[in-house]
Amino acid sequence: MAQDVQIHIDPELVERYIMEMGRFGAYAGTGVWRTVYSPEWVQATDQYAAWCEEAGLAVTRDAVGNVWGRLQGSGPGGSIVSGSHIDTQRPGGRYDGTLGALAGLIALKVLKAQFGQPKRTLEALSLCEEEGSRFPSTNFWGSRAITGRIEPGAAEAMQGYDDETMADAMRAVGLDPARIPEAKRDDIDSFVELHIEQGPILEHAGLPVAVVDAITGIRHYNVTITGEQNHAGAFPMDLRRDPMAGFAEIASGVINTAHRMGRPAVTTVGRAVVEPNYPAVVPHSVNFTVDARHPDPGQRAVLYARHEALMQEVAERRGLEISWNHYVNHEPCLSDPGLVATFQKAAAAQGIPFMTMPSGAGHDSQQMEHIAKVVMIFVRSKDGRSHTPEEFSSIPDIVDGIRVLAAGLHALAY
Numbered sequence: 001m002a003q004d005v006q007i008h009i010d011p012e013l014v015e016r017y018i019m020e021m022g023r024f025g026a027y028a029g030t031g032v033w034r035t036v037y038s039p040e041w042v043q044a045t046d047q048y049a050a051w052c053e054e055a056g057l058a059v060t061r062d063a064v065g066n067v068w069g070r071l072q073g074s075g076p077g078g079s080i081v082s083g084s085h086i087d088t089q090r091p092g093g094r095y096d097g098t099l100g101a102l103a104g105l106i107a108l109k110v111l112k113a114q115f116g117q118p119k120r121t122l123e124a125l126s127l128c129e130e131e132g133s134r135f136p137s138t139n140f141w142g143s144r145a146i147t148g149r150i151e152p153g154a155a156e157a158m159q160g161y162d163d164e165t166m167a168d169a170m171r172a173v174g175l176d177p178a179r180i181p182e183a184k185r186d187d188i189d190s191f192v193e194l195h196i197e198q199g200p201i202l203e204h205a206g207l208p209v210a211v212v213d214a215i216t217g218i219r220h221y222n223v224t225i226t227g228e229q230n231h232a233g234a235f236p237m238d239l240r241r242d243p244m245a246g247f248a249e250i251a252s253g254v255i256n257t258a259h260r261m262g263r264p265a266v267t268t269v270g271r272a273v274v275e276p277n278y279p280a281v282v283p284h285s286v287n288f289t290v291d292a293r294h295p296d297p298g299q300r301a302v303l304y305a306r307h308e309a310l311m312q313e314v315a316e317r318r319g320l321e322i323s324w325n326h327y328v329n330h331e332p333c334l335s336d337p338g339l340v341a342t343f344q345k346a347a348a349a350q351g352i353p354f355m356t357m358p359s360g361a362g363h364d365s366q367q368m369e370h371i372a373k374v375v376m377i378f379v380r381s382k383d384g385r386s387h388t389p390e391e392f393s394s395i396p397d398i399v400d401g402i403r404v405l406a407a408g409l410h411a412l413a414y
Helices: 009-023 039-054 098-115 141-145 166-172 177-183 201-205 243-261 297-317 337-349 395-413
Strands: 058-062 066-073 079-085 124-126 188-196 209-215 217-226 266-269 272-275 285-295 321-330 352-358 372-381
Touching: 009 039, 009 058, 009 098, 009 272, 009 395, 039 058, 039 098, 039 124, 066 098, 066 201, 079 098, 079 395, 098 188, 098 395, 141 177, 188 337, 188 395, 201 209, 201 352, 209 337, 209 395, 217 243, 217 297, 243 266, 243 272, 243 285, 243 297, 266 297, 272 372, 285 297, 297 321, 337 352, 352 372, 372 395
Parallel strands: 079 124, 079 188, 188 372, 209 352
Antiparallel strands: 058 066, 066 124, 209 372, 217 285, 217 321, 266 285, 272 285
16 A cells, blocks of 8 residues: 555644543643552543544453454454553553553544545554553553463452452452453454653654664563671771672672663663661671663673673672572564554655654563564653653654554555
8 A cells, every 4th residue: 555645633632632531540730640440440441432432443342451442444354453551650641551542543533534444454452551550560461461471360369559459450340350361362463552752762863753663671680699797897898798899889880781882771770778778787688679671682682691790790709699580571572574664654654754763661562462563653752751740742743653653554454
């Protein structure tokens, strides 16, 4: 299909949808506090379903509460799906996740109005959960259900931040945990996720939109260094087994390793717990986290290997005991090259300046990759902010993003 169609998106409709959806769980001005299966979540999913129906889409809800709006195609082939998650951080903002769910809906609404029935079936999707803000171990609950990657008994075993299980929360909104396997889909060809960037790269480049060619691999280390607790004044420096000294060297070293490797390698030491944590005591132990990320599978392995070699070397040289485990370990997700090319051409045909870049954050697309081809579209984030009530993307940038999304979907489906 030719890429030269021009897509028209009503900015007033876009802004109305964003602001009205932001009312469900509105918090402290521009913030949104909307966790999965909460009353605010129920209101938001009901509104999404109502807008899908208004757009002429066939609406269904699956066993975990994902909302689907379907525009049936005239021909064969798997569905082409666009959406994102509708839950937020505690609190988050109006855009993270929600914008992608709305963008898929708006794109299908406009395509149906402008071009009628597609040859390939298109679906807009509001995923029930991604953030882990009510249940910390969800790991993409909505998209994992679609890909059949929720283990039996997981809902009963999963504990929330409050005294509840995922099964309790599901039953409270009329969902049966025993039916989770029914959410699995095996007929999706492609998944396209529009999302705010959540970082500053587009803003620094002066561009409104990016096509995402990879989603970063993520490894979270939980590290414990153990030494020997002693008096801070009476014990000589050369005789100490000081875990804090080892921690300081490792923290600086892993951060500098990523810095020297350059973009898009990133490493963060975000948490440290010192025992016993007194000013005049050489500590007994330091427990800390290392968050290391890279979207390139080969360079990711190099980054992790350098971190682990450094941690081991420092511990041995300083006479310390060290141990670690990986409590998060996501492989990089490479976008489908054909989809990347389709959406690059779509942006160019719409006259929208763009760049191609990797995502430094994790997204539902990483799960959907198990059953479908995937690609993402980023929209510029003001000051790179996200996971905060201050996150913001302008309506002109959002309109540009949805135009790219709709034009690419048109090329795939019409």
